[in-house]
Amino acid sequence: RIKLKHGSHREGKRTDSVMQKWRGNGLGQFIHWGLYAIPGGEWNGKQYNGAAEWIRSWNGIPKSAYDSLIYKFNPINFNADEWASIAKNMGAKYVTITTKHHDGFCLWPSKYTSYTVANSPWKKDIMKPLVDAYDKAGLDVILYFSIMDWNHPGWRYDIKTKADSIAFEGFKKFTRNQLIELLTMYPKAKGLWFDGTWDKSWVKQAKFADELEAEMRKLRPGLIIGSRFRADEYGKRHFDSNNVLMGDYEQGWERKLPNSIADVHGNDWDCVMTIPENQWGYNKAWKGHIKSSNELIEMTAKAVSLGGNFVLNFGPKGDGSIRDEEKKLASEIGDWMKVNSEAIYNCEYSGLEKQDWGYFTKKREKDKVYLIIFNTPVSGAYRVKLPAKTAIAKSYLLTNPNMDLRVEEVHSNEYFIYAKPTTEAKPFVIVLDTKKKENNGGNNYEKAK
Numbered sequence: 060r061i062k063l064k065h066g067s068h069r070e071g072k073r074t075d076s077v078m079q080k081w082r083g084n085g086l087g088q089f090i091h092w093g094l095y096a097i098p099g100g101e102w103n104g105k106q107y108n109g110a111a112e113w114i115r116s117w118n119g120i121p122k123s124a125y126d127s128l129i130y131k132f133n134p135i136n137f138n139a140d141e142w143a144s145i146a147k148n149m150g151a152k153y154v155t156i157t158t159k160h161h162d163g164f165c166l167w168p169s170k171y172t173s174y175t176v177a178n179s180p181w182k183k184d185i186m187k188p189l190v191d192a193y194d195k196a197g198l199d200v201i202l203y204f205s206i207m208d209w210n211h212p213g214w215r216y217d218i219k220t221k222a223d224s225i226a227f228e229g230f231k232k233f234t235r236n237q238l239i240e241l242l243t244m245y246p247k248a249k250g251l252w253f254d255g256t257w258d259k260s261w262v263k264q265a266k267f268a269d270e271l272e273a274e275m276r277k278l279r280p281g282l283i284i285g286s287r288f289r290a291d292e293y294g295k296r297h298f299d300s301n302n303v304l305m306g307d308y309e310q311g312w313e314r315k316l317p318n319s320i321a322d323v324h325g326n327d328w329d330c331v332m333t334i335p336e337n338q339w340g341y342n343k344a345w346k347g348h349i350k351s352s353n354e355l356i357e358m359t360a361k362a363v364s365l366g367g368n369f370v371l372n373f374g375p376k377g378d379g380s381i382r383d384e385e386k387k388l389a390s391e392i393g394d395w396m397k398v399n400s401e402a403i404y405n406c407e408y409s410g411l412e413k414q415d416w417g418y419f420t421k422k423r424e425k426d427k428v429y430l431i432i433f434n435t436p437v438s439g440a441y442r443v444k445l446p447a448k449t450a451i452a453k454s455y456l457l458t459n460p461n462m463d464l465r466v467e468e469v470h471s472n473e474y475f476i477y478a479k480p481t482t483e484a485k486p487f488v489i490v491l492d493t494k495k496k497e498n499n500g501g502n503n504y505e506k507a508k
């Protein structure tokens with residue numbers, strides 16, 4: 060082990076109640092909203108090929124023209140309660156909201172820059188109504204914050220000269236001030252999701268970032284901080300030079316999911332996902348592969364089966380409304396969650412060997428295992444392998460707990476559970492109530508003939 064001053068300060072998962080709640084959320088909503096939603100991936104009739112929230116980096120438009128979008132920010136259809144109810148009805152337990160993306164535009168009236176909602180035609184704070192609306196709807200709020208800030212004169216990609224270093228010192232103070240300001244103005248926020256920390260300038264700030272993280276945790280005990288905030292003194296990010304996770308959860312799963320439990324190294328993590336291939340901010344063009352609700356439900360199940368949370372992104376339009384396609388998907392996912400969320404909320408990695416029919420989840424501290432079925436075997440038999448000392452007490456469809464499913468022991472601790480596929484092509488859940496095996500190894504189901 061390398062002696063580290065600014066590496067991870069924790070081994071293993073946090074066990075406090077705030078983190079336990081986060082761990083059990085299962086499904087979250089991401090909101091990317093800001094000035095980039097006004098052009099929506101288009102400028103002077105030409106489509107930008109990248110992600111819409113990065114349009115400022117496009118050579119096709121002068122930076123000053125983009126920065127002047129502040130004078131067009133007037134989201135007359137913004138309705139925080141509507142956004143919160145869409146998330147609640149989808150079955151999300153928390154939301155991650157962009158307070159400031161890379162363009163530096165602040166959705167809150169920050170004292171430390173004029174590039175905020177306060178100096179737009181809208182004038183009013185956006186973050187407060189959002190935090191209050193989601194809180195009222197019972198969802199926890201996580202604040203997304205981009206360290207990289209293209210609007211701040213002190214931002215540097217690297218620090219090469221004395222002038223760079225002086226400018227960046229000012230930028231570091233500004234960044235600290237904004238983070239303390241956010242935690243002070245929105246004390247209900249449960250955590251932070253960091254972005255824009257890959258450039259050398261920030262990677263070189265191991266000590267500063269470590270001290271700032273400590274200051275934020277002192278100000279807001281229980282705060283949940285992602286692994287993307289800081290690098291250790293050797294420039295290692297997410298995992299320090301001893302391969303220990305920095306922060307409280309791994310933020311590395313962006314538009315991709317882990318494939319096996321080995322990929323997550325026993326840590327908490329979230330997967331953040333776009334509905335189109337790669338658009339976080341609103342893009343007028345709703346093109347390419349748009350994920351279906353079945354796909355998104357499967358990603359949610361896969362994430363929870365591997366001990367993580369799935370956070371689905373919505374990109375509200377410049378006027379503050381949410382596009383119909385996103386509302387429709389949220390409601391389809393919500394319809395499924397209303398029936399099946401017992402297999403998602405407060406569930407964790409089951410430790411069972413993955414089978415072809417779908418994903419196992421396990422209710423934390425309970426002897427309940429869920430089979431979330433996506434691929435119905437033509438045999439109608441769902442294979443389950445259990446650890447030696449575990450038996451099946453009962454097995455039934457989540458939607459029909461009074462009808463026991465037939466269980467056949469194929470050989471010791473390997474079973475087929477027989478269930479009729481549901482009528483419509485929608486994922487469904489088989490529940491296993493498990494119990495410790497009696498010492499006579501007796502089980503209350505038929506042996507293979």
Ligand SMILES: COc1ccc([C@H]2[C@H](O)[C@H](O)[C@H](C)N2C)cc1
Pocket residue numbers: 091110112113254255313331339
């Ligand atoms: C350099 O490639 C990047 C950098 C940042 C991103 C940003 C996106 O704009 C969005 O905010 C996503 C969560 N984040 C990683 C995406 C790709």
